[in-house]
Amino acid sequence: MWEVLLVLFSLVGMLGNTATGAEEVHSLHPLLLEKDALLVPQIMGTWQTDFSGLTLTFSPAGDNFYRLVYVELNAQSTFEATFIQIGHNLILDLVPVFSDTNETPFVTDHRIASHSFYLVRLANDTIFVSGFNYRWFHAGIKNKSISLPFSWYNKMLLLTATTSELQEFLLVHGNDQALFGDPLLIYRQKTEPMITKPSINDEHQTEVFAIDTSAAIKPICLPSFPYIDGWLGGDGDISLPIDSSQSLWIFGDTFVGEKNQKVRAGAKMVSNTIAITTCQSDRQSAIEYFWRNPYTNNPEPFFKSFTNRYKYWPCAAFMVRKNLYVPLLKIGPSLGASPDDIFNFKGVGMSLAKVSDPNSTTPDQCDIQLFPWSHFLDPDAWGCTAVDGDYLYLFTKGKNQTVLLLRIPFEYVESPENRTEYYGIDGEWKTALPPEDMKVLFNGDAGNSVSYYRDLKQWMMVCGPGFLTNKIRVRTAPALVGPWSEEKLIYECPEQTPGSKTYDPDNFCYMGRDHSEFYNRETGELLITYDCNGRKAAERMDIYSARVIKVSIKELLDKK
DSSP: OOEEEEEEEEETTGGGOOOTTOSOEEESSOSOOGGGOBOOGGGOEEEEOSSTTOEEEEEEETTTEEEEEEEETTEEEEEEEEEEEETTEEEEEEEEOOOOTTOOHHHHTTOOOOEEEEEEEEETTEEEEEEEOHHHHHHHHHTTOOOOOEEEETTEEEEOOOHHHHHHHHHHHTTOGGGEEEEEEEEEOSSOOOOOOOOOOTTOOOOOOOOOTTOOOSSOOOOOOOOOTTEEEEOOOEEEEOSSSEEEEEESSEEEOOTTOOSOTTOEEESOEEEEEEEOTTSOEEEEEEOBSTTSSSOBOSSOOSSSSOEEEEOOOEEETTEEEEEEEEEEEOTTOOTTOSOOEEEEEEEEEEEOOGGGSOGGGOOEEEEEOTTTOOGGGEEEEEEETTEEEEEEEOGGGEEEEEEEEGGGTTSOTTTOEEEBTTSOEEOOSSOSOBOOOEESOOOSEEEEETTTTEEEEEEOOBTTBOEEEEEEESSTTOOOOOOEEEEEOGGGSTTSTTOOTTOEEEEEEEOGGGOBTTTTEEEEEEEEEOTTTTTOTTSSSOEEEEEEHHHHHHOO
């Protein structure tokens, strides 16, 4: 018999009521962070009571949570369901998925997701659900044995404790049987829900794209990123070669509009898009862009997060055994950010997207899976990645601007927990995390990209530009573990250089990356892209699209 204890978090609207005036206990804040989330595949399927027609259906969603569809009395609600382990209890945190159909933004902005609590015991094909005991909380508040901050809304007790305070509370009181009321029994149905895969609008079709990371683009031509087919500018600029004439590009936040739209006024923004560039026989570059639901009122990114809690920014791409992998940064709101703060967001976690065998399909029919990476990698520590041998290498940010090195065997890249190795002071690779003896490779920027150039027998890491600097710099090393050279200046961005024709004090440039498939061995020229942004990017078409430059590597390496 398989058994597990859960605490089930639900929100206003669950069980078909609003809880206004109800004698219930709710919470203003969630119970977990992205790094805490666990997968519980046993919960998947449809569950129902033997009366009233109440059913709960769990299905996979995103990388580390489930979609819960709740039906009672011909009414249906949808929730995001995420699990966390606290003490001996496995806990489920539910977040409602609101429908904005025929509702104004003014109405939707007034929605507040308050959490209510349930204890669940799952035994074989039965769930025993027990709600939190309102009388227990009321008595605890009256006699001051409960110290959690709270407020009253009619007869509803609204806990205002932080996530960490809620976790500590459940560690202390989670095994108190008086905390819960009488259980409700819910039984598993034998028919499992059908799970459908998202697809891109059929208007976007192209030839099969096979990724060949050893290919170089021939004949050499510079990629360009014109505003066509509704694509109106993006950043990030990650690339992988497809074959000797094509390359796959992956962008972050992107302005998209109608098919013939040429300006950003009225455009929408999706968190990522992709494109395929083709170097034609005349050495001119052609491009085709892709995102979901193009030319509609609800365009969507190529890599969807399936939640409103965060969006995805791609931060690298690599191939393993015919499969394309894209590490994704989860970007959520920065609570309390100033209205004038352009950086009103923050990284809240990491995911890994897998595009299975892109050689066998077209972008509109891609099979994309998402795997959780938040539990082993801090998003604020992300640097750049490299592929070498049978490993994925991760340059990460340590304390005091130190740069450290991790690696993951390819066979465990989808589930790297307890399989991630770090490079130690003694020059050995070890698996005990968190480590106390990681070797500091160098002090400074952890880089935006790193690539190996065989004819130079060097790894090259591209860094900068930054928010307050216009400089793009590189480091070189004969091996990923070093020794790494000091930074060398290779380019100053004119958009941030006073006196240049493209200078604007509002500009800031970032994310310099190299693209090794465009390296010209005859001239020794390296292709680098970078991006520029500003507070008026939605109005200015001269920024917020990849800048493409060529830099002579041979001359750089000859410099002392």
